[in-house]
Amino acid sequence: MKLSCLSGNPSKPCFILHFKGVTLMLDCGLDISQVLKFLPLSVVPKSDNYDKKWNHSDKEKDKILGDELKEVAGSVFVDGSLEFCAPEFGMTTLSEVDAILLSNHNTMLALPYVTEYSGFKGTVYCTEPTQQIGRQYMEELVTYVERNPRNKKCSKWKSDAILSSLPTFLREAIRPTAWRECYTKHDIQACLSRVQTVGYNEKRNIYGALIITACSSGYSIGSCNWTIKSPYQKICYISGTSTLTTHPKPMDTEPLRQSDLIIVSSMTKTPGYNPDQMIGEFCMNTVVTIKNGGNVLVPCYPSGMIFDLFECLSSHLDSCGLTTVPLYFLSPVSDSSLAYSNIYAEWLSGSKQSRVYLPEPPFPHAELVSIGRLRQYLNIHDGLQNDFKSPCIVFAGHPSLRMGDVVHFIELWGKSTGNTILFTEPDFPYLEALAPFQPLQMKVCYCPIDTGLSFSQANKLMRDLKPGHLVVAESYVQPPSNLSHKTDMVVDYDPPPLTYKRGEILTLPIKRQFETVEITPNLAKNVSPVEVKPGCMVSMVTAALNIKDNKYTLELLPDGHLSGKKRRADGSLIREKSYIWGSLNIQSFVDALTRQGITDIKVEDTEDGSIIDLPNDDTLIQVEGASTHIICNGEEIVRTKIRDTLLRCLQKL
Amino acid sequence: MDTMNEQEYCKKVQEVFEFLLSSSCHIHDDTLYHKLLDSLNGKMIIPEFAESCGVIDFLQRAGNNTDISPDTLVFAVQLVEKLVSKLELPGIHLENMSVLIETVALRTSVDNLSVFCALFTTMTTILQCPCIKEFCLNIDFQDILKKSFDILKEERSIFLSRAVSEFICSLFSSKMAESQEAKKLLKELQTIIVNFDRDGSQRVLSPSMLCSLRVLEKAPHLFNDSFAEILDVLIILMKIGSTQSSTTAARCLHSLCLQCQDRAKSERVKSLVTEAIETVDIVKGLHIAKVLYPLQLLERSSLENTILEPLQMLDKTNHSPAMHSSLPAVSLSLTIVNDCNIQKLEACKCVAEVLKMTENRPDDFTGSGCYSFTGSSKLQIKCLDYLGSYTSKEVMLSVISSISNIVSYTTEHMIYGKCLLCLCRLLPEVLCSSCYSSERSTVKSDLSKIKESVQRNFCSVEWEFRDTSCEFVRNLMDKHKDKEGVIQWMLDSRFHVFACQAVGDGESYVRATSLSTLQTVLLSSYRTNLLQDMNTTIDEIISQILDVCKTDSEAFPRRSAARLLHHCLLDLSYLLHPDSIQCIAQCFSTSLPSDFDWEVKLIVVEFWCAILKRCFDADLDKETSDQPLGIVVSLDCLKNEKDGKRGYVSISSAINVLLKLSCDYDPSVSERVCQELCWICETLEKFVLKISSATNDDNRSDWCVCAHCSQLITELLNRMTEGKEKTRNDSVFKTDYDSNAVSLLDDILLLDRSQDNNDEDNAIDCY
Numbered sequence A: 001m002k003l004s005c006l007s008g009n010p011s012k013p014c015f016i017l018h019f020k021g022v023t024l025m026l027d028c029g030l031d032i033s034q035v036l037k038f039l040p041l042s043v044v045p046k047s048d049n050y051d052k053k054w055n056h057s058d059k060e061k062d063k064i065l066g067d068e069l070k071e072v073a074g075s076v077f078v079d080g081s082l083e084f085c086a087p088e089f090g091m092t093t094l095s096e097v098d099a100i101l102l103s104n105h106n107t108m109l110a111l112p113y114v115t116e117y118s119g120f121k122g123t124v125y126c127t128e129p130t131q132q133i134g135r136q137y138m139e140e141l142v143t144y145v146e147r148n149p150r151n152k153k154c155s156k157w158k159s160d161a162i163l164s165s166l167p168t169f170l171r172e173a174i175r176p177t178a179w180r181e182c183y184t185k186h187d188i189q190a191c192l193s194r195v196q197t198v199g200y201n202e203k204r205n206i207y208g209a210l211i212i213t214a215c216s217s218g219y220s221i222g223s224c225n226w227t228i229k230s231p232y233q234k235i236c237y238i239s240g241t242s243t244l245t246t247h248p249k250p251m252d253t254e255p256l257r258q259s260d261l262i263i264v265s266s267m268t269k270t271p272g273y274n275p276d277q278m279i280g281e282f283c284m285n286t287v288v289t290i291k292n293g294g295n296v297l298v299p300c301y302p303s304g305m306i307f308d309l310f311e312c313l314s315s316h317l318d319s320c321g322l323t324t325v326p327l328y329f330l331s332p333v334s335d336s337s338l339a340y341s342n343i344y345a346e347w348l349s350g351s352k353q354s355r356v357y358l359p360e361p362p363f364p365h366a367e368l369v370s371i372g373r374l375r376q377y378l379n380i381h382d383g384l385q386n387d388f389k390s391p392c393i394v395f396a397g398h399p400s401l402r403m404g405d406v407v408h409f410i411e412l413w414g415k416s417t418g419n420t421i422l423f424t425e426p427d428f429p430y431l432e433a434l435a436p437f438q439p440l441q442m443k444v445c446y447c448p449i450d451t452g453l454s455f456s457q458a459n460k461l462m463r464d465l466k467p468g469h470l471v472v473a474e475s476y477v478q479p480p481s482n483l484s485h486k487t488d489m490v491v492d493y494d495p496p497p498l499t500y501k502r503g504e505i506l507t508l509p510i511k512r513q514f515e516t517v518e519i520t521p522n523l524a525k526n527v528s529p530v531e532v533k534p535g536c537m538v539s540m541v542t543a544a545l546n547i548k549d550n551k552y553t554l555e556l557l558p559d560g561h562l563s564g565k566k567r568r569a570d571g572s573l574i575r576e577k578s579y580i581w582g583s584l585n586i587q588s589f590v591d592a593l594t595r596q597g598i599t600d601i602k603v604e605d606t607e608d609g610s611i612i613d614l615p616n617d618d619t620l621i622q623v624e625g626a627s628t629h630i631i632c633n634g635e636e637i638v639r640t641k642i643r644d645t646l647l648r649c650l651q652k653l
Numbered sequence B: 001m002d003t004m005n006e007q008e009y010c011k012k013v014q015e016v017f018e019f020l021l022s023s024s025c026h027i028h029d030d031t032l033y034h035k036l037l038d039s040l041n042g043k044m045i046i047p048e049f050a051e052s053c054g055v056i057d058f059l060q061r062a063g064n065n066t067d068i069s070p071d072t073l074v075f076a077v078q079l080v081e082k083l084v085s086k087l088e089l090p091g092i093h094l095e096n097m098s099v100l101i102e103t104v105a106l107r108t109s110v111d112n113l114s115v116f117c118a119l120f121t122t123m124t125t126i127l128q129c130p131c132i133k134e135f136c137l138n139i140d141f142q143d144i145l146k147k148s149f150d151i152l153k154e155e156r157s158i159f160l161s162r163a164v165s166e167f168i169c170s171l172f173s174s175k176m177a178e179s180q181e182a183k184k185l186l187k188e189l190q191t192i193i194v195n196f197d198r199d200g201s202q203r204v205l206s207p208s209m210l211c212s213l214r215v216l217e218k219a220p221h222l223f224n225d226s227f228a229e230i231l232d233v234l235i236i237l238m239k240i241g242s243t244q245s246s247t248t249a250a251r252c253l254h255s256l257c258l259q260c261q262d263r264a265k266s267e268r269v270k271s272l273v274t275e276a277i278e279t280v281d282i283v284k285g286l287h288i289a290k291v292l293y294p295l296q297l298l299e300r301s302s303l304e305n306t307i308l309e310p311l312q313m314l315d316k317t318n319h320s321p322a323m324h325s326s327l328p329a330v331s332l333s334l335t336i337v338n339d340c341n342i343q344k345l346e347a348c349k350c351v352a353e354v355l356k357m358t359e360n361r362p363d364d365f366t367g368s369g370c371y372s373f374t375g376s377s378k379l380q381i382k383c384l385d386y387l388g389s390y391t392s393k394e395v396m397l398s399v400i401s402s403i404s405n406i407v408s409y410t411t412e413h414m415i416y417g418k419c420l421l422c423l424c425r426l427l428p429e430v431l432c433s434s435c436y437s438s439e440r441s442t443v444k445s446d447l448s449k450i451k452e453s454v455q456r457n458f459c460s461v462e463w464e465f466r467d468t469s470c471e472f473v474r475n476l477m478d479k480h481k482d483k484e485g486v487i488q489w490m491l492d493s494r495f496h497v498f499a500c501q502a503v504g505d506g507e508s509y510v511r512a513t514s515l516s517t518l519q520t521v522l523l524s525s526y527r528t529n530l531l532q533d534m535n536t537t538i539d540e541i542i543s544q545i546l547d548v549c550k551t552d553s554e555a556f557p558r559r560s561a562a563r564l565l566h567h568c569l570l571d572l573s574y575l576l577h578p579d580s581i582q583c584i585a586q587c588f589s590t591s592l593p594s595d596f597d598w599e600v601k602l603i604v605v606e607f608w609c610a611i612l613k614r615c616f617d618a619d620l621d622k623e624t625s626d627q628p629l630g631i632v633v634s635l636d637c638l639k640n641e642k643d644g645k646r647g648y649v650s651i652s653s654a655i656n657v658l659l660k661l662s663c664d665y666d667p668s669v670s671e672r673v674c675q676e677l678c679w680i681c682e683t684l685e686k687f688v689l690k691i692s693s694a695t696n697d698d699n700r701s702d703w704c705v706c707a708h709c710s711q712l713i714t715e716l717l718n719r720m721t722e723g724k725e726k727t728r729n730d731s732v733f734k735t736d737y738d739s740n741a742v743s744l745l746d747d748i749l750l751l752d753r754s755q756d757n758n759d760e761d762n763a764i765d766c767y
Helices: A033-037 A059-065 A111-115 A128-147 A185-192 A275-291 A305-319 A334-341 A350-356 A365-370 A405-413 A430-437 A455-465 A521-525 A586-595 A636-649 B003-021 B031-043 B047-052 B055-064 B070-086 B091-107 B113-127 B132-137 B141-154 B158-171 B180-194 B207-218 B220-240 B243-259 B263-279 B282-295 B300-316 B321-339 B345-357 B377-389 B393-409 B413-436 B440-458 B463-480 B484-492 B495-504 B508-523 B527-533 B538-551 B555-575 B578-594 B598-620 B651-661 B667-693 B698-705 B707-729 B741-754 B759-766
Strands: A002-005 A015-019 A022-026 A069-072 A075-078 A099-101 A123-127 A195-198 A203-206 A210-216 A224-229 A234-239 A261-265 A296-299 A327-330 A374-377 A393-396 A420-423 A443-446 A469-473 A498-500 A505-507 A517-519 A530-533 A536-538 A544-548 A551-555 A602-605 A609-614 A619-624 A628-631
Touching: A015 A234, A015 A261, A033 A430, A075 A430, A099 A210, A111 A128, A111 A185, A123 A128, A123 A210, A128 A185, A128 A195, A128 A334, A261 A455, A275 A296, A275 A305, A275 A420, A275 A443, A275 B440, A275 B495, A296 A405, A305 A327, A305 A365, A305 A393, A327 A334, A334 A365, A334 A374, A365 A374, A393 A405, A405 A430, A420 A430, A430 A443, A521 A551, A586 A609, A586 A636, A619 A636, A628 A636, B003 B031, B003 B055, B003 B070, B003 B741, B031 B070, B031 B741, B047 B055, B047 B091, B055 B070, B055 B091, B070 B091, B070 B113, B091 B113, B091 B132, B091 B141, B113 B132, B113 B141, B113 B158, B141 B158, B141 B180, B141 B207, B158 B180, B158 B207, B180 B207, B180 B220, B207 B220, B207 B243, B220 B243, B220 B263, B243 B263, B243 B282, B263 B282, B282 B300, B282 B321, B300 B321, B300 B345, B321 B345, B321 B377, B345 B377, B345 B393, B377 B413, B393 B413, B393 B440, B413 B440, B413 B463, B413 B484, B440 B463, B440 B495, B463 B484, B463 B495, B463 B508, B484 B495, B495 B508, B495 B527, B495 B538, B508 B527, B508 B538, B508 B555, B527 B538, B538 B555, B538 B578, B555 B578, B555 B598, B578 B598, B578 B651, B598 B651, B598 B667, B651 B667, B651 B707, B667 B707
Parallel strands: A022 A099, A099 A123, A123 A195, A234 A261, A261 A469, A296 A393, A296 A420, A327 A374, A327 A393, A420 A443, A469 A498, A517 A551
Antiparallel strands: A002 A015, A002 A505, A015 A022, A069 A075, A203 A210, A210 A224, A224 A234, A530 A536, A544 A551, A602 A609, A609 A619, A619 A628
């Protein structure tokens, strides 16, 4: 059993699991953080913003580079079309992948790269909300990239000779030559058409070999953990899990118990920040800005935590008496995002579900929309200008600040000290994200809200689930680099967890020892089992083993084969052997020996069994639990007699 | 009480006593005993009344009755206490009572704790009465003392031990102190102290030892005979005893030293105490120092050294691991510094240092080589309490720096509030430092940090933080309204805007505080800044406040809003648009008088009284034309309703509001109105007379003769008389029993009758 790690970012995981002859891909995350190396895609292009060419000190290299790199506020960026770091698909043959299991919308953005460009023939499994929200994320990404495209593809800076001489920020890029351009909307449609949706705790059979089940992970609407079971092994895959009480259905731990191995990924990216406190900070900073007459900009994804932010923020604005401050939500998928969230009641927490029976929409943002306090727009040209009122709070994508309407708002509000940009998405380092917009006057607040498992929660969960083995990212067994003194911020488990990192193949410590084999009724009729111990019956069987769809069946031998006769490869018969079993009854054995004419038998009990002394025949018989030794003085007749007597005293198959 | 009632009362009391003495008496609700006791205590003004009520007979029979319930016995004993301490009883009555006490003391089982507690409490009171000697003539005082001493030695209930201990202490300050019995007891107490187990095995003191030490503390002169032995015991106790024992010993030593005439002896006591403090562990030393500091037994400076020692040690061993163990000592030291109010530079420095160590830090850094004190709210509260009352200039900037860090990260609103209180006190001097000090950049940075934190906390998720922030602005305005620098800093920080914006807060307490703050700002000379910064007018604000008065579901904001409108109209009416004045007047005439909250209605009463007072004063002084309030109510004629004409409320409407409130269901409101009606009536009468005399003035003569005016004044007078009567008979705090003592007796007797009925009735009652 092997596990290959294809992704370098444990929060955007992608694994290949070889289990019982089946090849499974676990998640298909796309690491978008590489877009930070590129210049933002302005909604309203300005000529003077990002126009300063970066000059390489080596003139020859500078000549090769051309104007691929631009300098903004002391930082160097690539002035080309955006590229993404897909997982290391080269580690496996994607056409051999039998199925892909997706955990949540965050871990599926690289899916089109697998399904559309690799000969993949398998099936993709995920829950329905994951499919829909994932689609929204993909569509938003594609729309942002295509809406204001930068058609120039830059690749000269990626050559090893030049890359090594670039400033650190670019030099740190991991395998930039493998970066890929964004897929298209057509790819998304084609890719998602391969998806088979599953419900929580619904069992799906993978080629008869494995049973997969999704169970709620509590992270987002429709997010799940997976259990992968064979009749004798159980592996669980925990990805994007939350034990906190937010809007999704709470985590279901029951199916994860009694597993031989658990693979953990997508734990919190910001272990030093408490999500509850951060929501409080977010609300506080927003209200302070509004009360000071400024505007608030929140770079965000189109779904997930944003629903909680709407709820908490509107409630806090109410408590601070700011009931008239408008909230603008801009995303190419804002309409479908808000609409879908309110129809997935069965995937939500108990409190949200109960609102449906009132009947009320599960999320309060529905009411905010109906009263006109929360307004959604597909982009800044979608009527926003007509309704725009300041001070206001704008939620806009993309959190990387390299694309989407958020770029426009930073350019618009960045010069005023009264405005604030509030980072809540933990995927991108906010200072790097802001680098191309410097110098920036607006206030910057970093309140990352990641409801993923913290280290203490993960350790507690594992102590509860007690898996036989644990597999975690290499970065989870050492304290985060920025909190190196926090030695408790590691996954701690006994036995010590196995670790994975990008490009590594792990041999999992699980050996397949047993397999279930069925027996046909016809064959069963000929079997005469013998009870060797209570509840355990044994019989010799000669049959044909049939393997189909990973199911094993014993059948009667086809006609023409002699039943009960074993043959060698050359067709010659093998002498029929009988199998003896059972414990030797010493008294019966002594009686049988006496009947064979052996006299003066002495029996001595020892710790392990008995010693039978036959002084007349100069022979000792040592009988122990699982063996019997006959020590005779070369008298073959005596030995044979004793052996035959002994065999007669034991039971045979 | 008239004679008829008196007879009925006496008859009922006798019936009650009969019931109490009967074996069937079961009063489960002991508050009835207390009420009866209070009622009797109130009525028994002369001994004869006690006799006619059958009290003396009851006490006599209670002593002889063996079937009496323990609760009734307790009642009887307590009744003795009341009678003996209140009345000059004739000898025969005293004898009856002393017999009861003796019977109870000697015949009742000590297991009956409540009876014995009552007995010794009664004896403690009687010991201080003038008739004590006469009282004791008829009892075996020796036996009672012996019993009390036995109880102490047996270490029974803590309440009983305390009652006995009180009794014994009281004995030595009474006329009985010189009796042979008392002297014998004193001997035994001395023996207990002298024979105290000095090997340290008895760390917790027995009740008898504690009692002996209490007597020693209160009357040290009685122990002069064995001064040396007792001194020895006290010093040992101080060294090896528990904290409580040590502090008790310290107090005794102080007493001993005070009465000691011999200078050498006194010096010896001091030196031994000093040595003991140095010997004992630091926590015990602090406890002893806490006791001794206010007593001035030792030099205060040496005690201060002991008290500050844990804080000074911290300063020196900043990062040593040993510091972790001293947390209790530091905490105790801070408590003592606060309790003893040691306002000295050295103490202030130490406290500021501890506060610095407790500074909160962001979560990221917690545990990275931080002090164990980091974020300790317990220490922070103590430090801030101290620094809130005293901060020397030398440490002021350090304190401000600590406050800036604490307010940035603390999650406890109490700490936040204390920080702001401290800041409020220090701000004037700190702002001076920010201009002139060499460290002005640091101070400015700290103040800027504080400003950001306070702004954030105005918008906190927790309402307590928002409330505290609003309160801070009000404090600043109240305390520093004359200090331009402070107010300017506040205005620059826009705190006033944040505070006043909280009028629409979701939490009622915050709304209330915000309204109070708004009132303070509006009434100050900085109202223009507020209006400019909020980009609003005073009339818009008034309209908003009127909405609060009419629509807010909570009483607190409505109270604050009503108060604000009241003051705005009285003091700022010249700034208000006539429509606003009309709205306020209408609000106080129509909506607020029918508010559900009694305090809002009281504000309405205050409002109209203040308005009327000013109107009367102004009119009598003939200054109506200059008085802005003149436009609120018209004094031209009580009859002449001006509201239709000029849009304001007439004086008669104002008085009608008060008359309506005088019938309010809430007694506190109606009583208050009745009190106010007196002066209104008197003033009106004067006014009528004055106007009547001005017969030449045709306009004025109108109203004094009109039927409406006469009717109003008559109604006022009637209501005032009714109110006075009602107030006399019906106090707010009085219960039904207070107004009708017989009803209490009836209720007790009902319990007697209920015994006759079968249980079926009770069962039915239950349903």
